[in-house]
Amino acid sequence: MRSKKNIGKVVxxxxxxxxxxxxxxxxxxxxxPEGVVKEFFLRTADIxxxxxxxxxxxxxxxxxxxxxxxxxxxIGILLAIYLLRWY
Numbered sequence: 001m002r003s004k005k006n007i008g009k010v011v012x013x014x015x016x017x018x019x020x021x022x023x024x025x026x027x028x029x030x031x032x033p034e035g036v037v038k039e040f041f042l043r044t045a046d047i048x049x050x051x052x053x054x055x056x057x058x059x060x061x062x063x064x065x066x067x068x069x070x071x072x073x074x075i076g077i078l079l080a081i082y083l084l085r086w087y
Contacts, residue, residue, distance in 0.1 A: 013080045013087070018069060021076020028072070044070045 025041045032038040051064035 009087075010084060013084055014077055017076035017078075017080025017083075018073045019076075021079070022070050022073035024076070025070045025072025041072055042070060044068050 029038055029042040032041065045068070047065075047067040047069075049065040051062050054061045054063075
């Protein structure tokens with residue numbers, strides 16, 4: 001019988017995989033010469049939720065979200081999901 005994973009643990013592992021993968025991709029991109037391989041490591045996909053403002057006359061809240069993920073970050077997410085099998 002499989003044990004259920006804590007959703008916080010899963011989200012934390014995926015975020016850490018994305019952060020570490022993206023950081024490694026940026027570092028590798030700094031070392032590599034210009035070319036297709038460097039472009040592969042540095043190409044990013046941006047997901048943006050434009051800022052929304054809620055004005056309650058007493059205070060104003062502005063919320064927005066932006067995610068920029070390179071190919072190494074995506075590989076890091078896949079690796080984190082794979083590693084979740086044992087943790």
